[in-house]
Amino acid sequence: xxxxxxxxxxxxxxxxxxxxxxxxxxxxxxxxxxSTLIGRLMFDSKMIYEDQLAALERDSKRIGHAGEDxxxxxxxxxLKAEREQGITIDVAYRYFSTNKRKFIIADTPGHEQYxxxxxxxxxxANLAIILIDATKGVITQTRRHxxxxxxxxxxxxxxxxxxxxxxxxDQKVFDQICEDYKNFVAQLDIPDVTFIPLSALKGDNVVxxxxxxxxxxxxxxxxxxxxxxxxxDRNFEDMRYPVQYVLKPDNNFRGFSARVASGxxxxxxxxxxxxxxxxxxxKSITTYDGEKDEAFPPESVTVTLEDEIDISxxxxxxxxxxxxxxxxxxxxxxxxxxxxxxxxxxxxFIKHANNNTKARIDKIxxxxxxxxxxRSSIDFFSLNEIGRVVLTTNKPLFxxxxxxxxxxxxxVLIDPMTNNTVAVGMIIDKLSSDNLPSxxxxxxxxxxxxxxxxxxxxxxxxxxxxxxxxxxxxxxHGSGKNEMAFSLEKQLFEMxxxxxxxxxSSVRSGLSKELDYSPSDRAEHLRRVAEVCRxxxxxxxxxxxxxxxxxxxxxxxxxxIVGEDRFHLFHMKADLDFCKKNKPEFxxxxxxxxxxxxxxxxDEPENASLxxxxxxxxxxxxxxxxxxxxxxxxxxQ
Amino acid sequence: xxxxxxxxxRELEAEAIHIIxxxxxxxxxxxxxxxxxxxxxxxxxxxxxAFYPGKVPFPLMHIDSKWKFKEMIEFRDNYAKExxxxxxxxxxxQGYEAGVGPFTHGSKVHTDTMKTKALLEGLSKYKxxxxxxxxxxDEEKSRAKERIFSFRDKFHQWDPKNQxxxxxxxxxxxxxxxxxxxxxxxxxxxxxxxWQYIRLExxxxxxxxxxxxxxxxxxxxxxxxxxxxxxxxxxxxxxxMKKIRFRTLxxxxxxxxxxxxxxxIEEIVEEMMTVTVSExxxxxxxxxxxxxxxxxxxxxxx
Numbered sequence: 001x002x003x004x005x006x007x008x009x010x011x012x013x014x015x016x017x018x019x020x021x022x023x024x025x026x027x028x029x030x031x032x033x034x035s036t037l038i039g040r041l042m043f044d045s046k047m048i049y050e051d052q053l054a055a056l057e058r059d060s061k062r063i064g065h066a067g068e069d070x071x072x073x074x075x076x077x078x079l080k081a082e083r084e085q086g087i088t089i090d091v092a093y094r095y096f097s098t099n100k101r102k103f104i105i106a107d108t109p110g111h112e113q114y115x116x117x118x119x120x121x122x123x124x125a126n127l128a129i130i131l132i133d134a135t136k137g138v139i140t141q142t143r144r145h146x147x148x149x150x151x152x153x154x155x156x157x158x159x160x161x162x163x164x165x166x167x168x169x170d171q172k173v174f175d176q177i178c179e180d181y182k183n184f185v186a187q188l189d190i191p192d193v194t195f196i197p198l199s200a201l202k203g204d205n206v207v208x209x210x211x212x213x214x215x216x217x218x219x220x221x222x223x224x225x226x227x228x229x230x231x232x233d234r235n236f237e238d239m240r241y242p243v244q245y246v247l248k249p250d251n252n253f254r255g256f257s258a259r260v261a262s263g264x265x266x267x268x269x270x271x272x273x274x275x276x277x278x279x280x281x282x283k284s285i286t287t288y289d290g291e292k293d294e295a296f297p298p299e300s301v302t303v304t305l306e307d308e309i310d311i312s313x314x315x316x317x318x319x320x321x322x323x324x325x326x327x328x329x330x331x332x333x334x335x336x337x338x339x340x341x342x343x344x345x346x347x348x349f350i351k352h353a354n355n356n357t358k359a360r361i362d363k364i365x366x367x368x369x370x371x372x373x374x375r376s377s378i379d380f381f382s383l384n385e386i387g388r389v390v391l392t393t394n395k396p397l398f399x400x401x402x403x404x405x406x407x408x409x410x411x412v413l414i415d416p417m418t419n420n421t422v423a424v425g426m427i428i429d430k431l432s433s434d435n436l437p438s439x440x441x442x443x444x445x446x447x448x449x450x451x452x453x454x455x456x457x458x459x460x461x462x463x464x465x466x467x468x469x470x471x472x473x474x475x476x477h478g479s480g481k482n483e484m485a486f487s488l489e490k491q492l493f494e495m496x497x498x499x500x501x502x503x504x505s506s507v508r509s510g511l512s513k514e515l516d517y518s519p520s521d522r523a524e525h526l527r528r529v530a531e532v533c534r535x536x537x538x539x540x541x542x543x544x545x546x547x548x549x550x551x552x553x554x555x556x557x558x559x560x561i562v563g564e565d566r567f568h569l570f571h572m573k574a575d576l577d578f579c580k581k582n583k584p585e586f587x588x589x590x591x592x593x594x595x596x597x598x599x600x601x602x603d604e605p606e607n608a609s610l611x612x613x614x615x616x617x618x619x620x621x622x623x624x625x626x627x628x629x630x631x632x633x634x635x636x637q
Numbered sequence: 638x639x640x641x642x643x644x645x646x647r648e649l650e651a652e653a654i655h656i657i658x659x660x661x662x663x664x665x666x667x668x669x670x671x672x673x674x675x676x677x678x679x680x681x682x683x684x685x686x687a688f689y690p691g692k693v694p695f696p697l698m699h700i701d702s703k704w705k706f707k708e709m710i711e712f713r714d715n716y717a718k719e720x721x722x723x724x725x726x727x728x729x730x731q732g733y734e735a736g737v738g739p740f741t742h743g744s745k746v747h748t749d750t751m752k753t754k755a756l757l758e759g760l761s762k763y764k765x766x767x768x769x770x771x772x773x774x775d776e777e778k779s780r781a782k783e784r785i786f787s788f789r790d791k792f793h794q795w796d797p798k799n800q801x802x803x804x805x806x807x808x809x810x811x812x813x814x815x816x817x818x819x820x821x822x823x824x825x826x827x828x829x830x831x832w833q834y835i836r837l838e839x840x841x842x843x844x845x846x847x848x849x850x851x852x853x854x855x856x857x858x859x860x861x862x863x864x865x866x867x868x869x870x871x872x873x874x875x876x877x878m879k880k881i882r883f884r885t886l887x888x889x890x891x892x893x894x895x896x897x898x899x900x901x902i903e904e905i906v907e908e909m910m911t912v913t914v915s916e917x918x919x920x921x922x923x924x925x926x927x928x929x930x931x932x933x934x935x936x937x938x939x
Contacts, residue, residue: 009907017833021645090782090800095775095827102645104825116802123804231642245658249691257687259655259806264641288686296641300654300687313662337802351807354662410805419811421802 019097022225023104025121025154027145028131033162037131037200038105041222042096044207091121100226110141115148115370115384116337119424122152123410126230129221134163134173134197138180144370146181150188151333151386151426153406155233157185158194158224164213165199171215187373189403194228196221234297235405239263240324241271241317242353242398242408247302255286255302256311261353261407262400263319265295265303273309274316274326274398280307297407314355316398324398324408328519331365331428332402334389336381338415338422344380347521348422350393352411357395359413360520364389381423388428394518401429460540464498466634468537470562471624472545473612474555474605475572476597477586478579480617484572485546488621492542495625497634500536502529503546517594523554530561537566542634550596552603568631570624571605574614646834653680653822654687655806656785660767660820661687661694663810667767667820668725670756671697673709674886676771678842679831680823684769685720696723698768700759702751703733704888706864712843727759739890740869747888757793760817767810767818775827785824791815829909836902845883846905848897852876859893 028034094105106121108114122128128149132142149157159181167173174197185193196205197216204210205220219227240261247255265285272279285292286302295301303317318324336342342361350359366375367387381387402409413423461467471488475481482503489501508515511528515521526549533543549555559567576597580587587598596602610627612620628634643651660667669684671677684693699713717724729737732750739747760768774781784800786808801809812818823831835842853860854868854876861868863876868890881894882905899905 009903013833013836013903013906017644017646017837019645020642021648090797092781093774093825094781095825097645097827097829102827102830120802120804124806234641236641244655245662247688247691249688253690255690257658259651286690288689298648298651298655299643300651300658302689349811351809406805410807412802412804412807412809414809414811419809419813421804421809424802424804 016099019100019102020231021102021104022127022228022230023106023125024225025106025108025118025125025128025149026131027108027118027128027149028110028141028160028162032110032131032133033200034110034131035107037129037160037162037198037206037221038094038107040200040203040206041103041105041225042094044203044222091117098222098226103225110145112141112144112370113384115144115386116335118145118148119152119335119337122149122154123424125152125154126233127156127158127225127228128154129158129160131160131162132177132181134161134167134177137177138184140371142181143184143373146185146188146190147368147370147373150190151335153402153426155190156192156194156228156230157190158196158221160200160221161195161197162200164197164204164210165202169197169204169210169212171213174216194218194224196224235262235407236264236296237262238322238324238400238405239265239271239317239319240353240398240400240405240408241265241303242355243311243313243315243317244354246312253304254308255304256317257300257302258317258354259300260295260297262297262405263322265301265317267291267293270320271305271317272320272323273311274318274324275396276309276311276315278307278309279320280305280309282306314353316353318398324400324405325429326396326398328393328396329362329390330397330399331388331390331430332411332425333428334361334381334387334413334423334425336383336385336423338420339383340415340418340422341382342380342423347416349414349416350391350397350411351414352397352399353408355395355397357393357397358416358518358520359391359393362390362392389425391425392520392523394520399427402426404429457540461636464540465636466497466540466542467566467632467636468540468542469566469568469628469633470533470537470543470545471568471570471628472547472549472555472558473570473572474547474549474608475612475614476574476576476579476602477548477595478583479572479574479614480582481546481572484612484617484620485544488624489544491621491625492544492628492634495634497542498540499542499544501544501546502532504548507532519551519594519600522594523551523557526554526558527561530558533562537562542628548596548602550600550602552605555603555605568609568627568633569605569607570610570612571608572612572614572617572620573604578614646830646837649823649826649830650683650686650834652806652825653683656808656820656822657684657687657769659808659810660769660818663808664767664818666763666765667695667769668698668760668763668765669693669695669769670771671699671713671724672771672886673699673705673713673843674771675831675835675842675846676773676823676826678840679826679834680769680771681716681720681722682838682840683822692721696725698725698727698759698763698765700752700756701726701728702747702755702888703728704738704747704751704867704890706843706845706862706886706889706892708845709843709886712841716841725759725763727755727762729755729758738867739888740867740872744891747891751888760793765817766812767820769820769822771823772821773826773828773831774821774824783821783824785821786810787819787821788812789817789819793817795819829906832902832906832909836906843886845886847901848880848882848899848904850878850880851894853879853881853894860896861892862889862894864889 026034092107094107096103106125108118108121130145161174161177178195197213198205200206204212207222209220241258242261243256243258245257247257267282267285270279270281283304283306285295348359350357364378365388367378367385368375400408409427411425412421415422473481473485485501489499492499507529512525515525536543592598594600610623729751737747737750772780784803788801789795852863854863854872860881863873879896882897883894899908
């Protein structure tokens, strides 16, 4: 080998290493010639090796669907069983490169039953090639594919109008298809659409410009793919650094590793840590290849901070002037990916921006028909169904709407029994959290009342000498509300009242057995208690409830279920120090989680019927009995 | 804006580092399977980068079929020592003592016993819940559809019909006890990407990749190197010196060499650009039967 050629290969490699990467989704069916198009792009850019080609020729004769021609589709259909059925079932990834770019193609099947596969392929793509058969024009499938591409936020679409050879390369046919498509795509959110007439089978306008369509002045497919500008599609505005891994090799170094999700991370800049909201400055951006002054998406780096702040996986570094939403309750579009239909009572695992927590689907706002885009209401999703939902998570998520930021707007739901990824979501940011329905206030359920009884209210009241009512005591753990409630129960009982006492341990040992102390489970737990109270109150019985019930919204919802006129709230007022002294064995435990006053806010009630003093607890039962007397609850007036 | 654009190699690198860190964060007991080949060399470097300046928080495991090239074993031990890696070497003791090898038992029995079975033994012995592999989707058709986080049941089996959806860069790492995940951080790399990265990063590789005069025997169209005296005499006698190199490395009796003059990375890449035969054809095991790689993968082989 001569020195000269060695120099050339060096130059070539130095140049070649600088190529960027374009990820493409191809949508269309085998009938549209999709695999033929991909096969030709790969073949004509010489990425099909000779032995693969020989195997292909052999296979084409045996199981091919392309007559005497080489069936490029066989090259792409990987798995044995699928090859025999003549369809690509999964997502297959294909690689080729030219002098200008490296390409990764996610090749997915086109039929409606493979919607989930297409959604998968679309999730990582910068650009989508949607194939149209020129003899058929814009059909239902085209609309479905375009809708999915728009749903997954792909900003560039190439409409490949294939089989132009079968319509005599007629410009009128092409123009009509373009116009039909433009009319349709206007209602979706796809900023960049390009139209290319081609024949994949004959090779027109694929790699070489076609001589048969002189009326077409645009680029051929490969030339377009090599030059389309996509790097500015990333969000460089809002810095989001979701901590993936905490790196502590020794006492001197404490780094936070992550892939930059969006924005530019700059050395020296002040950052805020979520959820603690503490701030510090970026001390260094460390990599194996040396320190950097800035890092941008999708780089994987490690940062250190000026101050020692407790940060763990799932926390997020942001700039204080551009914060994401921090919520437990939000809306999203959801695609159901599992063979097993959704069970609305499941408490899913949710994975979002390196955060793992649990989530529940509160409500399905509507389902979208992927073919017509019409909306309808459903109770649960089946495979491949798409719709808009309201979710509640245990821990708050730090998110942006998917449209603005794919990395912080996407999540997956995992079934806790099978561990399967059952659904994927894209967060919407249209309504604020308080305006979203949560399962506890579902109107329909409140409408369902018990059937007509033969005993009327007055008869109960007369028999028991009381009005059915709920005496609800809220307060921190250790404030003494249980002791008070038991004493109150005893005194009322001795006076002749008919009372039932409900407290955390009695309900959690049975009725709420499967629930934990997370906010969403706590809400469900209290919803059940409220329903029990409603039933008992309806039958004239007084319920005494002793529950921490820290969230004022949840207390409001409990009152709604019980009936606001018969719900009476009492606040056992105690400060945290008092409670800690009272229940040291509880508060001294390590790793306390979901404890009101510690890591969950306790909303002090503003509208309690009575404020009870924890330090003078002996007098409280008498105060409540007096309240019952004054309000004619017991004895009946 | 032009400034904030990564080259394809740096983008692939960032993706792989993210995957490797994700495994370290989500699994209790991961391991990186180390085959000593060029893909492993790249994967190991990516792991070193992922945890820099710290030490990689998981060990390497090499499944030794006892029929690897001598130079591979030498390279493995030196690399692990010089770079401070915790290296586990596992082999199928039973098979070894029974004298299983490709010359006496054929490639299928040898691969089943000394590779697939040995791998499953090793994974079970140390109760690894995640194992990194250096497989790439461009290598072979059945791999093109495999996930980056690829679920394996209690018997280490892969079910191509029942793969978990994998979207964006969100990976589902949940497994029940006994189940595991195989993780392929360089799934999206091509053979050319691997070579370019080795050049760019100056990553050390086994010298067998570079062309040199070596003793080889033509066995059924494959150039097999006479690496030790276990090669049957009647074959070894036919050995002749040829300037050859290897595109992939494995068990020496099952790995065909190519005649080549490529002595540097640049020359290897140049050769690749003009080559018309894909790399797996130098692996004898792929030709056993139609769909043989898919079959092996279902059974637990990478």
